[in-house]
Amino acid sequence: MNIFKPEERLSNLLMKFYITTPIYYVNDRPHLGHAYTTIAADVLARYHRQKGDEVFFLVGSDEHGAKIEEAAKESGYLPQVFCDQKVKTFKKAWQSLNIDYDNFIRTSSQIHKSAVKKTLQILWDKGFIYKGYYQGLYCRGCEQYKTEDDLVKGLCPFHQKKPELLKEKSYFFKLSQFQDELIKKISKNEFLIEPEERKNEVLSFIKRGLKDISISRQKVKWGIPLPFDKKQTTYVWIDAFLNYLTGLGWDGDPAKILPRAKSRGKNLVPNLQFWPPDLQLMAKDILRVHGTIWPGLLLALNIDLPKKLFIHGFFTINGQKMSKSLGNIIWPEELVKKFGVDGTRYLLISIAYFGQDGDISWQRLTEKYNADLANGLGNLLSRVVKLNQKLTPYLTRGKNQKYIPNIKNNEIQKLFDEVKLKEILDQIWQQIAWANKYIEKKKLWELVKDKKEEAKKILIELLSLITEISETIKPFMPETSERIFKIIESGQIKKPLFPKISG
């Protein structure tokens, strides 16, 4: 079953879709925020696979830098051992959320480290890097350099900490050189940043004047040594950005990234044909670096820029920032335990507009679960299946192929292209609400007793709608979709799709 008509599938067959999430700092424990971006990316990857596109979905872990060095020290383990342990919690979390990625790239892996060294050597040889002296503020939480303007009452707004003053020898990347080209590419949407307000934010930042950036650290040992000065290690962001290339198997040679058409049939790393990324997801905390340093590096290397960055909002819990000190962090495993895998996936995507901030609480999540999943979809399915059983013989999919499609595919496709994920679910749930009301209006439970032919017609209509819904929700809730198909096929329902939960 596919939601697309054959001719639509055909025109899409040769499309490729490369999607990435940020690589999360490995010292953290995967929380709701990480899960949010990763589930969204998984939904999009699954949708494109379902559509017939060739998909590469990359996730990974950011393992170098001052923050991780410090966390490893505190734990008493060597940094590599520390990272090896921590990375398992991310892999486990993604498995428990049914994240179907194509590769998990670690920045401490050999392939990544060697490509980073090669890249730096190229940038040095091309004259894009020079030696200097860095003096300024640095937030270790963000692993980012800060200006006075970035701070709120002297503190980093993301970490509520005073940045440290750094004074050290450092190497610099000539980012300023790319200011005009970046303004041009971003303004013309050749390097698309969405939503629009995020694009404007980056543009106004660049227009205030792009400075060269420090790309090495003298005192941080846990990092990739610069190939031309072994006393310095690579600034963690330069190291991290390259994951989007090394995750495809890139070895650091820009000549190997040929446009897809030219690289076909050549003996190159096959996955490099996915370059450039079609969509890179992240939240606003890392927009500025992704809108400046990242494309700047690619321009210097003469590699095509990603097609689109999509910046989603931040989740707060009961109006407050999630934080360890407030103890209000929600962990994905708690969500899965309470709402199930698909329940969690549904709730996170449907609770806030992707691109806008969202506030959640256990109470809101529970209410939404009961309203939309237990009473909405679950109830519709069980009512239809049970009413159907009152017909003799009752309808099953095999015997009644002619279910009429109800959801407008083009509209859904457009919403997917615009990354309007909540809007898709809202539209589907409107259909569910309609169907539940339709049963009431028609008093279907009476028709199945004494007007069987009319009841049959309505049930075919409803079963068609549910089949269609089940196909459309597949990228969001793969297991549920599968279960619904089986139930409809057999005409039997043994237990509720989503049992009601309290408190």
Ligand code: MSP
């Ligand atoms: N390691 C860097 C990224 C390097 S990518 C080349 C980093 N890691 S992080 O662990 O701090 O992850 C930041 C990302 O986590 C955000 O951009 C977002 O995708 C996700 N989120 C973290 N907290 C979040 C919320 N409270 N709400 C929504 N998403 C959040 O930065």
